[in-house]
Amino acid sequence: MGFALLVLIWLITLVSTYFFVAKTWWLPAGASAAAGWIDHQFALTYVIMGIVFVAAQLSLGYIVWRYRQTPKSPPVAYTHGNTTLEVTWTVLTAVLFIGLNLMGSTVWASQRFDPPESGAVQVEVTGMQFAWYFRYPGADGTYGRTKPSLMDPSAGGEAAVGLDTTDPSAKDDVVTGTMYLPVNREVDLSLRSVDVIHSFFVPSLRFKQDAVPGLNIRMHFKPTAIGEYEIACAELCGLGHYKMHGMVHVVSQEDFDKWLAAREAEKQ
Amino acid sequence: MATPATVHSHAAPQGFIRKYVFSLDHKVIGIQYFFLALTAVWVGMILSLLMRVHMIWPNAVWPVLGDIKPETYLALVTMHGTIMVFFVLTTAPQGGFGNYVLPIQIGAPDMAFPVLNMLSFWTTFVGFVVLLAAFFVSGGAPLHGWTGYTPLSALPSAGPGEGLGADLWITSIAIFCVASLMGALNFITTTLDLRAKGMTLMRLPLTVWSWFITAILGLLAFGVLLSAGILLLMDRNLGTSFYVPLVVVNGIQMQHKGGSPLLWQHLFWFFGHPEVYIAILPGMGVTSQILSTFSRKPIFGYRAMVYAMLAIGFFGFMVWGHHMFMSGMSPYSAFAFSILTMCIGVPSAIKTFNWLGTMWKGRIRFQTPMLYAIGFVSLFVSGGLSGPFLAQPVLDIQLHDTAFVPAHFHLIMGVAAIFGIFAATYYWFPKMFGRMMNETLGKIHFFITLAGTYAIFMPMHYLGMAGQTRRYSQFTEVAYLQKLIPLNTFITWAAIITVSAQLIFVINLFWSLFKGPKASDNPWEATTLEWTTATPPPHDNFAGVTPVVNHGPYEYGVPGAEKDFVMQTAPASTPAH
Numbered sequence: 007m008g009f010a011l012l013v014l015i016w017l018i019t020l021v022s023t024y025f026f027v028a029k030t031w032w033l034p035a036g037a038s039a040a041a042g043w044i045d046h047q048f049a050l051t052y053v054i055m056g057i058v059f060v061a062a063q064l065s066l067g068y069i070v071w072r073y074r075q076t077p078k079s080p081p082v083a084y085t086h087g088n089t090t091l092e093v094t095w096t097v098l099t100a101v102l103f104i105g106l107n108l109m110g111s112t113v114w115a116s117q118r119f120d121p122p123e124s125g126a127v128q129v130e131v132t133g134m135q136f137a138w139y140f141r142y143p144g145a146d147g148t149y150g151r152t153k154p155s156l157m158d159p160s161a162g163g164e165a166a167v168g169l170d171t172t173d174p175s176a177k178d179d180v181v182t183g184t185m186y187l188p189v190n191r192e193v194d195l196s197l198r199s200v201d202v203i204h205s206f207f208v209p210s211l212r213f214k215q216d217a218v219p220g221l222n223i224r225m226h227f228k229p230t231a232i233g234e235y236e237i238a239c240a241e242l243c244g245l246g247h248y249k250m251h252g253m254v255h256v257v258s259q260e261d262f263d264k265w266l267a268a269r270e271a272e273k274q
Numbered sequence: 275m276a277t278p279a280t281v282h283s284h285a286a287p288q289g290f291i292r293k294y295v296f297s298l299d300h301k302v303i304g305i306q307y308f309f310l311a312l313t314a315v316w317v318g319m320i321l322s323l324l325m326r327v328h329m330i331w332p333n334a335v336w337p338v339l340g341d342i343k344p345e346t347y348l349a350l351v352t353m354h355g356t357i358m359v360f361f362v363l364t365t366a367p368q369g370g371f372g373n374y375v376l377p378i379q380i381g382a383p384d385m386a387f388p389v390l391n392m393l394s395f396w397t398t399f400v401g402f403v404v405l406l407a408a409f410f411v412s413g414g415a416p417l418h419g420w421t422g423y424t425p426l427s428a429l430p431s432a433g434p435g436e437g438l439g440a441d442l443w444i445t446s447i448a449i450f451c452v453a454s455l456m457g458a459l460n461f462i463t464t465t466l467d468l469r470a471k472g473m474t475l476m477r478l479p480l481t482v483w484s485w486f487i488t489a490i491l492g493l494l495a496f497g498v499l500l501s502a503g504i505l506l507l508m509d510r511n512l513g514t515s516f517y518v519p520l521v522v523v524n525g526i527q528m529q530h531k532g533g534s535p536l537l538w539q540h541l542f543w544f545f546g547h548p549e550v551y552i553a554i555l556p557g558m559g560v561t562s563q564i565l566s567t568f569s570r571k572p573i574f575g576y577r578a579m580v581y582a583m584l585a586i587g588f589f590g591f592m593v594w595g596h597h598m599f600m601s602g603m604s605p606y607s608a609f610a611f612s613i614l615t616m617c618i619g620v621p622s623a624i625k626t627f628n629w630l631g632t633m634w635k636g637r638i639r640f641q642t643p644m645l646y647a648i649g650f651v652s653l654f655v656s657g658g659l660s661g662p663f664l665a666q667p668v669l670d671i672q673l674h675d676t677a678f679v680p681a682h683f684h685l686i687m688g689v690a691a692i693f694g695i696f697a698a699t700y701y702w703f704p705k706m707f708g709r710m711m712n713e714t715l716g717k718i719h720f721f722i723t724l725a726g727t728y729a730i731f732m733p734m735h736y737l738g739m740a741g742q743t744r745r746y747s748q749f750t751e752v753a754y755l756q757k758l759i760p761l762n763t764f765i766t767w768a769a770i771i772t773v774s775a776q777l778i779f780v781i782n783l784f785w786s787l788f789k790g791p792k793a794s795d796n797p798w799e800a801t802t803l804e805w806t807t808a809t810p811p812p813h814d815n816f817a818g819v820t821p822v823v824n825h826g827p828y829e830y831g832v833p834g835a836e837k838d839f840v841m842q843t844a845p846a847s848t849p850a851h
Contacts, residue, residue: 007640007717014725015652022656022732031736031761033672034754040671048669055659062626062655069630070648073569075637082831082838083635086851087575091631092624099623103616103662111609114668118605135432135524157522168522201523202426203535205600205675209741209754214671218535218602219425220519238743238752240600240675242419244426244433245345248746 008074015067019060026056037235037256038211039228043113045212051106122226126194127187127262132167133197133204133217134159136246138237139167142180142266149196150176157200167200180269185254188262189232197223205241208254216241229256284388286813296396298388299813303395304374305706310399311366311695312783317406318357321350323773326766330759332748345434347747348417352435353409355420356443359549360450361402363691367556368492369398369457371698372485374706376461378804379479381470381821383814386463390456397453405446408439416440419745421546424517424538425530428509431523441510444503451500454492461489470803472823476580477842479802479827480573483580484559487587488552494591495548502541509533539601543594550687551590555583557694558625558654561647564697565629566828567800568644569636570838572851573828575628582621582628589618599667600674608667615665622658626651637831641798642716646697649724650690656728657686660735678738681731689727696723696779703783704797708810709790715782719775726772733761801839802827826851 025031036045073079130141130149137159143149150173157168164171164181171177187193197206199217207214213227229235239250257265287293297303327334328342328350335341342350373391377384385391408415416435418427422444430437465486469478478486508514509530517538518530566573573579595603595611629651638644660682663669673679703711742749742758749755749762796805803823807816821843829840829850840850 007645008638010721011640011645011648014721018652018725018728018732022728025733025736031733031740031758033739034741044668044671047666048663048672051663051666051669055662059656059659062630062659063652065630066648066652066655069633070638073633073636073638075570075639079637081833082569082571082637084572084831084833085574086572087578087628087631091627092575092578095627096620096624100617100620103619104613106662107612107616107666110666110668111612114605114608114666117668117671118608134522154520154522154527157527158525160525201521202429202432203423203601207675207741207743209672212671214600214674216601219521220533220535221602223602236752236754238741238755240743242348242351242417242423242426242745245343245348245417247348248344248748249751251752 008071012067012071015063019063019067023056023060026052034210036210036212037229037231037233038213039230040113040117041212041230047110047113050109054102054106117227122194123192126192126226128194128196129185129187130196130198131185131206131217133199133206133239133243133250134166134201135244136239136250137166137183138185138206138250138252139163140182140185141167142269143175144178144180144270146175146178148175150179154200178270180266180273182269183252185237185252186262186265187229187254187256188259189229189256191259192226192228195225195227197225202243203241204239204243204250207238207240208235209238210235211254214240229254232256232258284384296392298384298392300373300377300385300388300391301706301811303391304370304372306395307365307369307373307398308371310402311362311370314357314361314365314402318354318362319773319776321354321357323769325350325354326769329746329748330763330766332750344747345417346414348419348745349409349415349435349439351745352417352419352443353405353415356405356447358688359420359553360447361398361405363553363687364454364549365398366695367691367698368461368485368488368552369395371560371695371702372461372488372556375702375804376482376485377464377468378807378811378815379482379802380465380468380473381803381816381823382464382468383816385460386468387460390460394453394456394460397449397456401446401449401453404442404449408442408446411438411442413437413439416443421542422506422538424506424509424535425519425521428506428518429521429523429528430510431526431528441507444506444510448500448503448507451496451503454496455500458489458492458496461485462493465489470821470823476577477823477826480562480576480579481556481559483583484555487583488555491548491552491555491587491590495545495552498541499545502538502545506538536598536601536603539598540594543597544591546597547594548590550683551586553687553691554694555586557650557691558583560694560698560701561629561650562632563802564643564647564701565632565651566830567798568639568641568647569633570639570830571632571636572826572830573628574631574634575624576826576828578624579628582624585621586618589614589621593618596665599670605667612665612667616662619658619661619665622654626655626658641700642711642713642720643697643701643798645717645720646693646700649720650693650697652724653685653690653693653727656732657682657684657690660685672741673738675744676738677734677742677744680744681734681738684731684734685727689731699783701798702804703786704793705804705809705811707787708793709786710793710797711786711790712782715778719778719782722775722778723772726768726775729768730765730772733765737761799837799839801825801829801841803842806841806843824848
């Protein structure tokens with residue numbers, strides 16, 4: 007029985023570890039400035055925890071087999087513990103866990119404590135059951151007023167976010183259902199929700215933030231590779247949660263300007 | 275300290291109803307809790323199976339059920355989580371085994387407040403019935419998940435099931451909170467006041483420590499959830515706006531303003547994080563008890579184990595914010611929550627080292643309770659090590675609300691806790707019912723369940739890393755998720771097999787209940803007080819005799835002793851601690 011347990015525990019350990027090491031399923035390729043840092047911290051955590059995982063499981067399997075009761079087993083070691091050992095592994099674990107945590111905190115700080123770089127492109131993201139809308143403030147750099155009483159999700163676009171067209175700063179606001187961003191330029195994001203909590207998750211850009219009704223959450227990030235990236239809502243928001251999907255198109259600055267100009271032209 | 279005799283005044287009941295239904299006997303109440311949890315776990319497990327099959331075959335039409343709609347899937351998500359967390363993981367280890375075993379292990383004739391004990395069981399029962407009723411009302415069960423994030427859970431128009439179903443859901447939880455508060459008071463008082471002569475705190479079995487600490491957590495946590503739930507009911511029905519700001523649902527402006535959705539999350543997780551320790555601490559206790567007994571060796575580092583559990587309980591109240599790194603909470607507070615969460619990993623590691631140290635140089639016997647205790651250690655390690663990933667806000671940017679999270683918590687506070695319940699069942703069944711369970715069936719059940727558990731939950735880590743979002747009823751609408759369907763199919767098949775294997779447990783349980791070989795008073799050659807009394811124990815546990823304790827709870831392999839174990843009640847002259 008001890009041997010069967012050893013085989014099972016070791017097998018589980020080796021098979022699980024194989025798929026982690028072979029990276030059969032892995033993080034999608036990162037396409038933002040923070041991706042390198044985040045992936046580095048992930049890899050570091052993963053190597054350390056992986057070593058602990060393998061060591062602990064292999065020891066467990068070995069111990070249950072090695073100390074199984076047989077007619078020839080020696081008497082057990084009558085011990086109630088060892089204070090030196092307790093102190094040693096307490097200190098080691100504390101240093102390891104807390105040290106690891108502190109290493110990751112600089113990335114977090116640079117992302118969340120600092121304001122966006124100057125010249126960032128402004129985009130407002132609005133979540134509602136079950137769609138994302140993106141608003142660009144236009145040449146005046148100011149978002150026009152929105153009013154809850156004007157919101158009409160069935161109409162889509164400007165009406166969905168309740169844009170008050172009587173407001174002068176609303177004149178050049180562009181509202182779309184697909185997000186366009188220029189590559190290598192920071193994005194100054196405002197996140198809003200009109201009904202329940204949604205979460206704006208773009209795995210390839212290593213970006214996730216809940217959109218909370220009543221709050222206007224400012225975030226920033228910088229896409230670094232041209233491409234199309236999927237948005238998946240990451241907070242349970244109702245029956246259509248699974249299809250609250252969107253696309254981010256990261257394009258060159260030139261293409262971005264052309265796209266935005268075309269949207270402005272459509273509006274006139 | 276009140277003497278047990280003065281507290282325990284109720285005589286053995288005569289009629290069927292007072293003996294088996296509205297019983298004051300902690301042993302009967304413990305068994306009632308156990309069977310309530312057994313019923314609940316089957317309901318919860320079937321719901322999870324329906325979820326798994328729907329994810330893979332979203333358009334299938336099933337006999338009897340018909341097709342499962344996305345909102346039905348989310349109702350399954352809500353009810354699975356709620357049933358499992360409250361009516362299984364809180365009910366079985368604490369209400370069930372804690373109730374049955376704790377008074378006997380401390381040498382008491384009953385709980386301190388037998389009537390309160392009966393009341394807490396029947397209140398829990400009512401809570402369960404109210405929860406199940408949500409399935410049968412118009413609109414069905416709520417789709418907001420077991421965490422019930424507001425405003426989704428506060429607005430009847432936010433989705434199907436958010437009407438009467440959601441009211442029943444929150445009412446059921448409120449009822450459960452009241453029941454748990456009664457239970458917690460009883461456990462704490464009993465442990466402090468009814469210990470037999472010589473049963474000092476440092477002679478308490480680690481199981482008693484775990485139930486005691488769990489009760490303290492319950493007392494502090496359930497009160498907050500109860501209040502939070504009442505506020506939610508008021509938002510839903512009385513027009514208050516604790517949790518709801520000005521929102522527009524489907525183009526219609528709601529009559530709320532000024533509330534904070536994050537307030538609910540803070541209150542909920544202030545309960546919710548201690549709750550995971552409420553689920554797992556009793557499993558730690560029973561694992562310690564069993565590893566020592568079946569290794570025939572004292573527990574390694576008894577004091578360290580007690581301090582570790584106290585530290586887990588203490589830190590458990592200061593880490594709730596780690597569920598909210600992506601919520602819009604201040605990023606500065608994420609720092610504090612993150613460091614404190616890492617701190618809680620330390621006592622957890624201490625426990626693991628001590629479990630390995632207990633088996634080290636032992637003489638391990640592989641009866642089924644021991645297999646489950648070993649499985650608990652393995653799962654605790656596997657589930658625990660994904661904790662330091664999720665504890666880092668920067669990694670949560672990628673991992674929060676992906677399949678990585680259910681992989682983590684299912685391994686550790688879900689299935690590890692269930693392994694604790696299995697270990698406890700196989701271990702105390704002989705004492706509770708006077709018969710042995712079948713060892714062969716027990717072993718087959720163990721090997722399939724351990725392998726199956728890993729086959730289900732290990733791949734969820736891979737899915738989470740690849741970005742698979744939680745609570746998606748199907749993966750057809752997002753291109754990168756479609757690529758993950760084959761791995762999801764594997765998980766579903768693993769779940770089907772593992773759930774089916776649980777029939778072996780049920781067959782073993784009921785067969786042994788009636789046909790199992792008669793159990794002796796101490797079949798495992800264990801040392802704690804429940805093994806000194808008759809099997810099953812008489813109404814007042816020790817037939818009028820109050821035990822006197824002279825030794826620690828885990829005196830195995832004592833050099834110079836007559837046998838390889840020394841009972842806690844052995845004469846003081848016996849050479850043991």
